[in-house]
Amino acid sequence: MIDSHRRSVVKAIFWRVVATFTTMGIVFILTRKFVLMIEVGLLDIIAKLLFYYLHERIWDKIAWGKAKHPLEVLAVKKELEPEDLDKVKEQLKSMGYIE
Numbered sequence: 001m002i003d004s005h006r007r008s009v010v011k012a013i014f015w016r017v018v019a020t021f022t023t024m025g026i027v028f029i030l031t032r033k034f035v036l037m038i039e040v041g042l043l044d045i046i047a048k049l050l051f052y053y054l055h056e057r058i059w060d061k062i063a064w065g066k067a068k069h070p071l072e073v074l075a076v077k078k079e080l081e082p083e084d085l086d087k088v089k090e091q092l093k094s095m096g097y098i099e
Helices: 005-031 034-060 082-094
Strands: none
Touching: 005 034
């Protein structure tokens, strides 16, 4: 299954919130400068949100390590031929959906 663009964006936003607060905390601990902490936090969230989204979209295009759909061997047709219907039943049995 492939992530939608919306899902990738939401995942990126949630991760950025956690990671940016971590970065801001480190900047504040090291410098004790509140304004610098905010500036670094803003730059950090913009840059890394963009890079994370691009990272997700690139990895989504790479097939390595992805599970394939069990019915993808079937050709797309308007009506299933009897042999295709048998293949569907075999796959569903092997997945435990039918007996």
